[in-house]
Amino acid sequence: MSKFKKKTGNRQPAISTASLPDIVFMLLFFFMVTTVMREVDLLVEVATPSATEITKLENKALVSYIYIGKPMGALKKTLGEEPRIQLNDAFANKSDILQWVEMEKNRRDEAEIPRITWSIKVDAETKMGIVTDVKQELRKANALKINYSTMETDKIVD
Amino acid sequence: MARRELPEINAGSMADIAFLLLIFFLVTTTMDTDGGLTRKLPPMPEEQLEDLPEVKQRNVFEVLVNANDQLLVEGQLMLVSELREAAKEFIVSNPAREDLPEFKLTDIELMGKDYPVSKQIISLQNDRGTSYEMYIKVQNELVAAYNDLRDELGNTKFGANFDDLTEEQRDAIKEVYPQRISEAEPKSIGN
Numbered sequence: 001m002s003k004f005k006k007k008t009g010n011r012q013p014a015i016s017t018a019s020l021p022d023i024v025f026m027l028l029f030f031f032m033v034t035t036v037m038r039e040v041d042l043l044v045e046v047a048t049p050s051a052t053e054i055t056k057l058e059n060k061a062l063v064s065y066i067y068i069g070k071p072m073g074a075l076k077k078t079l080g081e082e083p084r085i086q087l088n089d090a091f092a093n094k095s096d097i098l099q100w101v102e103m104e105k106n107r108r109d110e111a112e113i114p115r116i117t118w119s120i121k122v123d124a125e126t127k128m129g130i131v132t133d134v135k136q137e138l139r140k141a142n143a144l145k146i147n148y149s150t151m152e153t154d155k156i157v158d
Numbered sequence: 159m160a161r162r163e164l165p166e167i168n169a170g171s172m173a174d175i176a177f178l179l180l181i182f183f184l185v186t187t188t189m190d191t192d193g194g195l196t197r198k199l200p201p202m203p204e205e206q207l208e209d210l211p212e213v214k215q216r217n218v219f220e221v222l223v224n225a226n227d228q229l230l231v232e233g234q235l236m237l238v239s240e241l242r243e244a245a246k247e248f249i250v251s252n253p254a255r256e257d258l259p260e261f262k263l264t265d266i267e268l269m270g271k272d273y274p275v276s277k278q279i280i281s282l283q284n285d286r287g288t289s290y291e292m293y294i295k296v297q298n299e300l301v302a303a304y305n306d307l308r309d310e311l312g313n314t315k316f317g318a319n320f321d322d323l324t325e326e327q328r329d330a331i332k333e334v335y336p337q338r339i340s341e342a343e344p345k346s347i348g349n
Contacts, residue, residue, distance in 0.1 A: 035186060
């Protein structure tokens with residue numbers, strides 16, 4: 001019987017790596033679940049300014065986005081440099097906002113409508129004129145809870 | 159050992175496959191930390207209000223931004239970096255000074271009876287030609303002024319920052335420093 005006895009020498013047994021795939025799969029599932037694929041193709045350049053007093057948007061399902069900025073690279077040739085509004089996947093005029101707001105509201109439950117946040121993503125170089133027009137349209141559409149999308153920074157410089 | 163065992167499938171490469179997928183998702187994930195300055199727009203008035211409430215000049219902190227992104231605060235040219243302190247001084251107010259807002263004695267739970275609350279209002283007006291970046295900076299500094307004061311009061315009264323307080327404590331502080339930023343219709347002078 002001593003033939004089969006394991007040698008209890010100073011050789012340590014190798015650590016089993018059998019559970020490694022399990023660990024990695026766990027991480028994998030975590031990232032798969034948390035990943036949000038970008039839902040719209042941006043047609044405008046949006047480099048938002050930075051601010052320090054940021055509040056996070058918690059419920060992504062209750063956020064609708066408005067983008068304002070210059071048309072993207074290739075579109076610049078045909079559309080010029082004038083800042084434009086993008087709603088969902090297409091360019092829009094400010095007169096379209098009213099209808100778009102209604103559509104966005106209809107997409108949600110009635111109870112959730114007052115909790116919708118309207119996130120406005122505006123390029124830092126845009127002039128306030130167009131932003132004001134959009135704000136005015138939102139007021140008309142009774143979409144009052146807005147969020148000026150910004151990046152986070154430690155300090156504001158002059 | 160008579161029975162021949164089936165050779166086990168080598169699962170060693172399983173980890174590699176999983177890693178490959180993991181790295182793909184790691185790279186494509188955009189931890190979209192979507193945040194920004196949350197504001198509440200005033201509702202559209204049903205009809206033109208005739209009797210607007212009178213607001214005394216001393217209770218209004220006037221902030222103007224022109225098309226060249228210059229800042230005029232209470233008639234004085236100012237840099238964005240100075241705005242926060244100026245706004246804080248105004249919001250807190252001082253009973254000894256005539257040019258700062260008046261106080262209104264209010265009963266606030268947790269704060270006591272007749273707590274003096276300053277009647278401050280910040281009025282912000284920009285030009286249509288003002289850059290969005292400048293607008294956000296100004297907005298940010300004004301919100302920061304309120305947040306700083308709320309934190310300070312939270313620390314002296316309850317010994318914690320505003321965000322770490324209970325709902326009731328936060329409400330009490332909000333009553334002392336209500337965020338009153340009023341935006342006037344922009345002018346259009348230098349487009």
